[in-house]
Amino acid sequence: MKEPEHQYPFLLACQRKPAEYTPIWLMRQAGRYMKEYRALRKKFSFLEMCKKPELAAEVTLQPLQKLNVDAAIIFSDILIPLEPMGVAFEFAKGEGPVFHRPIRGMKDVERLRIIEPEEETSFLMEAIRIVRRELEGKVPLIGFSGAPFTLASYIIEGGHSRNYILTKSMMYQDRPTWNRLMEKLSEVLIRYLDAQIRAGVQAIQVFDSWVGCLSPDDYEEYVLPYSKKVMDALDRSVPMIHFGTSTSALLPLMKKAGGNVIGVDWRVDLDEAWARIGYDVGIQGNLDPVVLFGPVDLIKKEVKRILNQAGGRPGHIFNLGHGILPNTPVEHVSALVEMVHEFSSRKK
């Protein structure tokens, strides 16, 4: 199946044009739930896999051999641009990313470097080129990064956070430092995403995964201008998906910040979310990843419910509300993809 670009169901949905079925891809579709992935992870660390273009390309393509998904997403991490900026991190076992020298004041922000992504993250651009070549036009390739707020929260807190006390305290108590940090992150993300586009990605997802910890007012004041700046600066011919979790009340503001498609989690009904955002943008989501543990009848019921909420309206991209969880049965993921295609088929 090799289609002209404008006929890929995924890209059609990004433009809210009718497709023959609702396209589906899955956050973390390349990941620990797949034995092929786990086999590689025995030999290489997660960051090694991100940084070796051939490996990253191989992992990107793994799910496409098993699952009939409508897009590939380059294997990488939302935090990748941070290391060349000068904030190194490691993945501590079972703990997520750990930053040993977090960013807490203006001096820390001043030492952050504006990167040259073509050189400093050349491994990613090379992986994108390899994947595009090996995909041979089968499905489009998505590039991505974290959004300014989510990246800021990691480097300020030093890792995952429960209450975001340090992040919000910088916002509230040290506005100049916050602004400077967000400016630098925005500048880097523009360069970084632009480089991915030039390397060949056909869509972009901006992950503002933790932005749901903010009140709508704080989002509008401290975050929206920077997310908007990033998305405004990028090539408009490449569709952008703007994703976050726990964002029920933020959705109209996230739309204002940008994106052809807004990604939502299961905490809000898809129909309600879409009505709130407006039908002049697409919507992506929103199956709870835990549903994939089964039983299959439940997966079926949930797929039907979500497709029904989307109402057959062009512009829905099926996805989970967050990444696939590590112990998810791969046969359930495969069944999900088939169900979405079957139940949404517009062929008679």
Add this chain to the structure above:
Amino acid sequence: MKEPEHQYPFLLACQRKPAEYTPIWLMRQAGRYMKEYRALRKKFSFLEMCKKPELAAEVTLQPLQKLNVDAAIIFSDILIPLEPMGVAFEFAKGEGPVFHRPIRGMKDVERLRIIEPEEETSFLMEAIRIVRRELEGKVPLIGFSGAPFTLASYIIEGGHSRNYILTKSMMYQDRPTWNRLMEKLSEVLIRYLDAQIRAGVQAIQVFDSWVGCLSPDDYEEYVLPYSKKVMDALDRSVPMIHFGTSTSALLPLMKKAGGNVIGVDWRVDLDEAWARIGYDVGIQGNLDPVVLFGPVDLIKKEVKRILNQAGGRPGHIFNLGHGILPNTPVEHVSALVEMVHEFSSRKK
């Protein structure tokens, strides 16, 4: 100041009757941010303090000596009814509650006991009686417990959770066990809250703190019937506050489950939340606890914003969107209370 019960601003607001100012109390108003509390915690563990009536009463009253809050809340923990049910827990340092024998299947559920709260949590009932006596009618006293879902999530996961995989998996994959567990928890909570009412609390808050991890459909199917059963069974003359976090999309369903007042966090604007719930119930909230770290000008701005969103409508109880954080400056908490009273005063 000793007022007839029907004139307490807090109880008036619970009934959506006009009061001379917007009442305020704060979740965890007795807690680690207060040096008097920390002094006691050096001598006693948290659970010891809950279980010694004189200590619990003393801690309950501590904030009333410093803060002009409009209600006291009995010092206790949402998990207290679980231990006599047969699921012991401890508070591991910096980790929150840990259950060493979590509830994972029907056999575990079968061994859970339906408790006699008057005897098995007599320490709490005694603390309530002491506080009522010592308050001498100054402000009303609130009793509380966790809601069935939030308690179920703790005992299934064995503590706090990130993705609630085990909880949701029981819901999805083992409905009989889930139902039996929720029935038992509901039965215990009815007894436990009823005992608190008979001991003298003048309002109840039901904490469904983690219910925001659910989709609206799952909430309606797996949780609402049990929360409703608990709230329906209690003495209607005692107002009930029904609280959760990240509940933006769940609010109309939470109202359906019950409560004279719905508690919301800062992730949703108070005006939008109230409009969604309907003005036939009151609303409580919703300052982000991190705002209390300051600066004071920010606290002032946020108080004005929230009061403005409430629009002077009777039925707003000012509170945080979640508990006071440990290192919060006590003088900021005190300033908050004064501001709420001053800015909302209906006296001329």
